[in-house]
Amino acid sequence: MEQPFIVDDPSTDTFRINRRAMVDPEVLAAERANIFDRTWLYLGHESEVAQPGDYVSRTVGGRALVLCRDHDGTVRVWLNTCTHRGATVCRETKGHGRFLTCFYHAWSFDLAGNLTTLPDAEAYGPGFDKAALALKAPPRVDTYRGFVFVSYNPAVIPLVDHLAGARDYLDLVCEQSDTTMAILPGTQEYSIEANWKLLVENSIDGYHAMSTHATYMDYLITAMRKAAEALGEKLAPPSLDGHAHDLGNGHAVIEYTAPWARPTARWAGPLDPALREPLAARRAELAERYGEERARRICETSRNLFIFPNLIVNDIMAVTVRAFEPVTPGLMHVRAWELAPVGEPAALHEVRLDNFLTFLGPGGLATPDDVEALECCQRGFTSWRELPWSDISRGMAQERPGITDELQMRVFWRRWNQMIGGDPAAAGGGEGETPVRLHAVGGGR
Amino acid sequence: MAVGLDLSRAEAEDFLYDEADLLDGWDLEAWLALCTDDVVYEVPATGLPDGSPATSLFLIHDDRFMLESRIKRLLSRNAHAENPRSRTRRLITNVRVGPAGDGDGAADEAAVRASFHVIRFRDDAMHHYVGRYSYRLRSVDGQLRIAHRRAALDADSLRHSGGKVSILL
Ligand code: FES
Numbered sequence: 239m240e241q242p243f244i245v246d247d248p249s250t251d252t253f254r255i256n257r258r259a260m261v262d263p264e265v266l267a268a269e270r271a272n273i274f275d276r277t278w279l280y281l282g283h284e285s286e287v288a289q290p291g292d293y294v295s296r297t298v299g300g301r302a303l304v305l306c307r308d309h310d311g312t313v314r315v316w317l318n319t320c321t322h323r324g325a326t327v328c329r330e331t332k333g334h335g336r337f338l339t340c341f342y343h344a345w346s347f348d349l350a351g352n353l354t355t356l357p358d359a360e361a362y363g364p365g366f367d368k369a370a371l372a373l374k375a376p377p378r379v380d381t382y383r384g385f386v387f388v389s390y391n392p393a394v395i396p397l398v399d400h401l402a403g404a405r406d407y408l409d410l411v412c413e414q415s416d417t418t419m420a421i422l423p424g425t426q427e428y429s430i431e432a433n434w435k436l437l438v439e440n441s442i443d444g445y446h447a448m449s450t451h452a453t454y455m456d457y458l459i460t461a462m463r464k465a466a467e468a469l470g471e472k473l474a475p476p477s478l479d480g481h482a483h484d485l486g487n488g489h490a491v492i493e494y495t496a497p498w499a500r501p502t503a504r505w506a507g508p509l510d511p512a513l514r515e516p517l518a519a520r521r522a523e524l525a526e527r528y529g530e531e532r533a534r535r536i537c538e539t540s541r542n543l544f545i546f547p548n549l550i551v552n553d554i555m556a557v558t559v560r561a562f563e564p565v566t567p568g569l570m571h572v573r574a575w576e577l578a579p580v581g582e583p584a585a586l587h588e589v590r591l592d593n594f595l596t597f598l599g600p601g602g603l604a605t606p607d608d609v610e611a612l613e614c615c616q617r618g619f620t621s622w623r624e625l626p627w628s629d630i631s632r633g634m635a636q637e638r639p640g641i642t643d644e645l646q647m648r649v650f651w652r653r654w655n656q657m658i659g660g661d662p663a664a665a666g667g668g669e670g671e672t673p674v675r676l677h678a679v680g681g682g683r
Numbered sequence: 684m685a686v687g688l689d690l691s692r693a694e695a696e697d698f699l700y701d702e703a704d705l706l707d708g709w710d711l712e713a714w715l716a717l718c719t720d721d722v723v724y725e726v727p728a729t730g731l732p733d734g735s736p737a738t739s740l741f742l743i744h745d746d747r748f749m750l751e752s753r754i755k756r757l758l759s760r761n762a763h764a765e766n767p768r769s770r771t772r773r774l775i776t777n778v779r780v781g782p783a784g785d786g787d788g789a790a791d792e793a794a795v796r797a798s799f800h801v802i803r804f805r806d807d808a809m810h811h812y813v814g815r816y817s818y819r820l821r822s823v824d825g826q827l828r829i830a831h832r833r834a835a836l837d838a839d840s841l842r843h844s845g846g847k848v849s850i851l852l
């Protein structure tokens with residue numbers, strides 16, 4: 239008997255998703271065809287190739303790519319494959335140079351993609367078109383505030399339209415800097431033996447903060463208490479408070495006040511009390527520039543921003559940019575970077591770097607337990623046939639769902655369901671390949 | 684200024700082997716007692732083993748308070764990634780005493796380098812952490828103490844390491 243992937247019934251406050259979506263290789267094949275091959279995917283940030291000649295290589299949507307800045311200063315994206323017979327032209331994850339040279343037969347391309355030299359070129363006939371053998375770009379490449387996206391769907395809607403309400407939240411993150419934000423050196427490269435959609439849910443899940451991350455909260459409160467005692471002040475009771483918002487096209491955010499310090503610009507223990515004054519000054523500058531309400535949001539509120547299908551920008555005790563890709567239904571690869579204002583004073587910058595590591599990343603006091611939680615879910619899904627449903631209905635009856643509700647996950651799943659079902663409107667462009675249709679759920683497996 | 688404390692390789696090895704035993708045995712309070720009050724414990728990001736924690740993203744950069752919090756967490760029942768606890772075995776080798784090439788050391792400190800292979804077993808999985816230790820060991824009241832400890836991984840990612848650094852490396 240056929241079962242849907244989601245049951246979404248506001249009249250009974252019911253929202254459930256079928257766990258088959260987390261384990262079935264057919265579902266992953268449909269996700270690749272209907273989502274990853276059709277929408278915009280985050281590749282990297284312009285600041286990672288700050289100088290002409292800089293390049294980085296990574297796999298996005300299953301394709302090996304090169305992000306580089308050519309000698310005119312233009313940011314370019316190339317498929318990392320030689321137009322001769324296919325070898326990757328870039329074999330380093332990061333580098334600098336004038337050319338990308340394929341070592342196999344030594345064809346050499348400049349960073350603007352032109353095939354510049356090849357050995358014994360005379361052997362090719364007069365019809366040989368060197369210009370046509372330039373490196374090839376993915377069908378669509380575009381950037382928003384330094385974030386570089388690609389799409390393998392030539393008919394995809396423009397990036398700005400795709401980003402919809404998420405733009406304003408990216409703006410808020412970027413307004414921390416008077417000039418520009420940049421990705422710092424160093425990548426946290428890890429993996430989780432769990433379905434990629436579990437990390438979507440987890441990255442914007444306020445409900446688990448107090449239970450899963452009790453040891454982080456204990457660290458934070460101890461640090462805040464020590465700071466308050468040293469200053470002879472009373473410790474305000476820590477709280478997490480805010481709301482979830484649907485940003486359109488499957489994007490969602492939770493925005494909230496939190497007890498932790500923010501390098502732009504909210505002082506709290508364990509920060510050195512000497513930083514109170516510079517942080518207050520920074521906040522006053524931002525209020526001057528953006529008005530008091532906008533400055534309050536930039537400085538005081540934290541936000542966990544999800545950009546469909548697989549980008550997270552969490553602007554919390556520091557800013558992390560996190561992208562992940564399915565490898566199998568039960569394995570994802572994760573990359574996380576740190577985004578920071580360019581030219582930040584060294585004292586604040588160092589605090590930012592350390593504040594990041596208290597919570598975030600696979601060596602922090604929190605992320606290892608997220609990895610454990612997701613892997614436990616995946617293990618639990620072994621019984622998906624007997625217990626097919628996960629409940630994501632929290633806060634459905636609320637007029638304004640809070641951050642411990644699950645609206646933000648429902649926003650993701652609704653969009654996912656539209657795209658997985660092959661709804662052409664959801665794919666952001668009616669043209670392109672025919673979407674994959676999944677077979678009915680049923681026994682025999 | 685050269686690093687000043689006179690330490691033989693055998694003394695350094697004894698210290699590192701004792702330390703490994705404490706960590707493998709989850710005797711983390713005793714291990715913490717080997718650290719100075721101004722201890723720094725750090726694990727750079729994979730792919731950037733020589734980075735600086737002041738300018739680049741690390742995996743771990745702990746001062747004494749953060750390290751105490753990490754150990755308190757690990758010894759509680761709420762470090763879910765280590766509950767139930769993993770079992771580890773640390774193979775420490777290629778121990779060398781001498782300047783690590785990273786600048787000044789105090790007169791009462793010695794620089795020690797070593798190779799490590801930490802193998803972590805949990806849930807019938809085997810995770811590997813392979814890399815290089817750099818220490819600054821300081822003599823405090825005649826006892827050897829850890830002033831600075833960097834564990835730099837050789838892998839390109841944590842994909843062979845269970846996706847995390849949930850133990851003390
Ligand atoms: S495959 Fe690149 S030169 Fe032949």
Ligand SMILES: [Fe+2]
Nearest residue numbers: 440450604608
């Ligand atoms: Fe979490």
